[in-house]
Amino acid sequence: MTATTPAPTAFPPAPTPASPDGSADGGRPRKRLPFSPWHLLLAPLALVFAVPLIWLLLSSVMSDAQINRFPPALWPSHIDLGGYRYVLSNAMFPRWFVNSLVVSLVAVVSNLVLGALAGYAFARMRFAGSRLLLGLMLATMAIPFQLTMIPTFLVMKRLGLIDTLGALIVPSLVTPFAVFLLRQFFLSLPRELEEAAWLDGCSRLRVLWQIVLPLSRPALSTVAVLTFLTTWNDLSWPLIAINHDTQYTLQLGLTTFQGQHHTKWSAVMAGNVITVLPVLLAFLFAQKSFIQSITSSGLKG
Numbered sequence: 001m002t003a004t005t006p007a008p009t010a011f012p013p014a015p016t017p018a019s020p021d022g023s024a025d026g027g028r029p030r031k032r033l034p035f036s037p038w039h040l041l042l043a044p045l046a047l048v049f050a051v052p053l054i055w056l057l058l059s060s061v062m063s064d065a066q067i068n069r070f071p072p073a074l075w076p077s078h079i080d081l082g083g084y085r086y087v088l089s090n091a092m093f094p095r096w097f098v099n100s101l102v103v104s105l106v107a108v109v110s111n112l113v114l115g116a117l118a119g120y121a122f123a124r125m126r127f128a129g130s131r132l133l134l135g136l137m138l139a140t141m142a143i144p145f146q147l148t149m150i151p152t153f154l155v156m157k158r159l160g161l162i163d164t165l166g167a168l169i170v171p172s173l174v175t176p177f178a179v180f181l182l183r184q185f186f187l188s189l190p191r192e193l194e195e196a197a198w199l200d201g202c203s204r205l206r207v208l209w210q211i212v213l214p215l216s217r218p219a220l221s222t223v224a225v226l227t228f229l230t231t232w233n234d235l236s237w238p239l240i241a242i243n244h245d246t247q248y249t250l251q252l253g254l255t256t257f258q259g260q261h262h263t264k265w266s267a268v269m270a271g272n273v274i275t276v277l278p279v280l281l282a283f284l285f286a287q288k289s290f291i292q293s294i295t296s297s298g299l300k301g
Helices: 039-060 064-068 082-089 093-124 130-142 145-158 166-172 176-187 191-199 204-215 217-233 236-241 250-257 265-285 287-296
Strands: none
Touching: 039 265, 064 265, 082 265, 093 130, 093 166, 093 176, 093 204, 093 217, 093 250, 130 176, 145 166, 145 236, 166 217, 166 236, 176 217, 191 204, 204 217, 217 250, 217 265, 236 250, 250 265
């Protein structure tokens, strides 16, 4: 009787040693892009959105003959600053710039102050009808300006503010969007910080000023940028409320460069470049805070 020899046991192949960078391909380094793959999609899209701004800048250094030529010139044959000279030599242009700056800055400051007070009240205080009042305020965001234009004009007329900068400032002192955005951001802040301050004897106003607002700089920056952008670019309401050219804003003043039979397009383009520049710089400086605020304000409903 012969003994049967056992069959050899099959062992799984030894695992390939991983490389120091975590790749399991025998130590060969994995090729990686020096940037995120999303940039391959976002870069062309960013270029598409930048085309109007580039065209505006190039057209501002063209002459009227180059702008009106057909087919249109894609690149100026020579630099012509006649449009800028025409705009800056206009005696009213500095006044229009100051008017726009005053209206926009007052609107920004008032929205930050009043929006922070109202947003903190809706976020942390419970009073009779608070939810109903918040709902009514948010409902006004769905009402188009065309429906409130005539009532707003009648109110400003009763106050004697028509044809003054006050007619542009008063309707923009506080907006429902500013209150809502700041309220959402305040809800994302921990209550423990405020409760500790209350135990130390701080009032609600002091807690808001010394604790809540320093932590809310991203949201405040977003409100400031969006308010400045909206007020600075507004044309429809100044067109209704302002009649005299000394009270014009930049957007309203630029319409005077467009005549019924002839339009000096080089001046229009140069004026628009000067008008867009402050808004573009403000957004670039507050871009990081803007994105942080949008992502943080949606944490709680």
